[in-house]
Amino acid sequence: MQVIDQGIGKIFTDPDADKAREFFRKKNRKLESKLMSVKEAVAKYVHDGDYLVLGGFGANRIPAAVAHEILRQGRKNMGFAGHTSTHDFQILCAGEVFNRCDAAYIVGLEARGLSPNARRYMESGKVEVSEWTNYSLSVRFKAAAAGVSYYPSRNIMGTDTFKYSGGKIVECPFTGTKYFANPALYPDVSAIHVHEADIYGNCRVRGITVSDFDVARASKHLIITCERLVTEEEIRRDPSFTVIPYWLVDAVCPVPYGSYPGNMYGEYFSDEEHLREWMKVEENPEAFKAFLDKNIYSSKDHFEYIEKNGGMHKMLKLREKEFLFLKARD
Amino acid sequence: MADYNTMELMICSAARELEDGSSVGVGTGAPCAAAMLAQKAHSPSLVIFFEAGGAAPLIPEMPISVGDSRTTYKAVMASGMCEVMETACRGMLDYTFLGGAQIDMYGNLNSTRIGPDHQKPKVRFPGSGGANDFASFCWRMMVMTPQDSKRFTEKCQYITTPGWLTGGDSRAKSGLPLGAGPYKIITNMAVMDFEEESKRMRLIAVNPGYSEKDVQNNCGFELLKAKKIVENKPPTKHELTILREEIDPYRYVIGR
Secondary structure, eight states: OOEEEEOOOOOOSOOOHHHHHHHHHTSOOOOOOOBOOHHHHHHHHOOTTOEEEEOSSSSBSOOHHHHHHHHHTTOOSEEEEESSOSHHHHHHHHTTOEEEEEESSOSBOGGGOBOHHHHHHHTTTOSEEEEOOHHHHHHHHHHHHHTOSEEEESSSTTSHHHHTSSOEEEEOTTTOOEEEEEEOOOOSEEEEEEEEEOTTOOEEOOSOOBTHHHHHHHOSEEEEEEEEEOOHHHHHHOGGGEEEOGGGOSEEEEOTTTTTTSBBTTTBOOOHHHHHHHHHHTTSHHHHHHHHIIIIITOSSHHHHHHHTTHHHHHHHHHHHHTTOGGGGO | OOSSOHHHHHHHHHHHTOOTTOEEEEOSSHHHHHHHHHHHHTOTTOEEEETTSEESOOOSSOOSSTTSGGGGTTOSEEOBHHHHHHHHHTTOOOEEEEOOSEEOTTOOEEOSEESSOTTSOSEEOOOOTTHHHHHHHSSEEEEEEOOOTTTBOSSOSSOOBOSSTTSTTHHHHHTSOTTOEEEEEEESSEEEEEOTTTOOEEEEEEOTTOOHHHHHHTOSSOOEEEEEEEEOOOOOHHHHHIIIIIIOTTOTTTTO
């Protein structure tokens, strides 16, 4: 296939499908309990230098407990997919966890504004960046999930986003049309927060799936945090709800309110007050350090973090807000 | 003195572009308000898409994220990024609204960085998100933005999202889907479209209270001018009532 043009960005992961097949050939398919704590899961499956993906959409259905634990355990020099990332990106930047980044959406928190600390980190020169778009990164996961080394798309061409990407422009062998070839992205490890899982890792997700269907399949290792455990019997009662099957999963960690301070569809809304506090305190590096010590480094787990920020009273309020109770609008 | 502000006027102008039975990809803020207004005022079957997967919701209040629960409220489907962008690439999304730190005369947008060093930028912005994707795929891309000569620039320091690229047939040659591209630019001062041959930005309407000169003085490149430049219609009472009482009662967007 003729390559017409190519970006100058680096590809941080190997897109080779046969090498990935060798890995997946050995991946465990036994139906066995994978229950463990977030602390154990991160110690076992997240290593310095690994390429990491966090599921959900920035501050919606995010594995916040895993992100905090990665900071507590002091992981460094990781690669990260800045794909639909917002508050999750903010957390990882606070720990300077990664030094290379595939950027599609980073440093911002959508309508909430830009994170001062994430910006400082990304403007420091400490992070090597390749550019993509949200769809292109989705497609890179899709290629990996399909077990192929690239996937064509019709976006990105003609822009600087292409120039600083690691993709190539190729010609369709059937029509002669130009396509952007997105290299497959096989993450070393991903974490996804779901509504329900059984102890083996069969997962149900409500609401939007974003790119998690493909992220789960593309990843070499997968940590699941869940709002609730359900029985295997319940999963098998109606398999049409299963989004992630157990053979993709390495760890199952029950973490109620695990997306906090993010939104969880049909469960609780995002804690906008706390997210505003986070953004504000980042303006002052000293105050931010104290904020992180209090909320992350001195907290033993996600529940201690929640207790420090309003506990069950706050959670119930966020539940009311999710269900649009009138009094919760203020 | 007019009893509306420029943000309200921009949202109403944008909403009027969305006819019933069409589809639109939106983000949070003003574009979402415009789509909600269109749906409530004159286009009840407007199909609204959010990049994270929300498809055809009946939005109860302004979402804060394009992936929050409001984006699937009473929706017909809660899908994902690929489903939405594939729908767009297949040719089924008519409109999208985007924005950026810089825009040039061909409607190219910069939302990535200021400064020449990519690995150590002076200012880092979020990047494309889904903007490059929507702009590549949706038939008609529109921009809602405040207008000043810094933002409306001769040359973007970085092109995150494609407009008409370098004008003429450059976009058609790039490989992007044929026939799609920038359509209208809606600002606090005016409405612009793009001249058919050169694909350069062209002034077609000025907002009440502004002159053609004001618009050009707040633009960093020379605007083409339509043969007849009209005055943009102010919001109606009906539009303002919906906007203020139903869509944005806390004035998150219209209070800006």
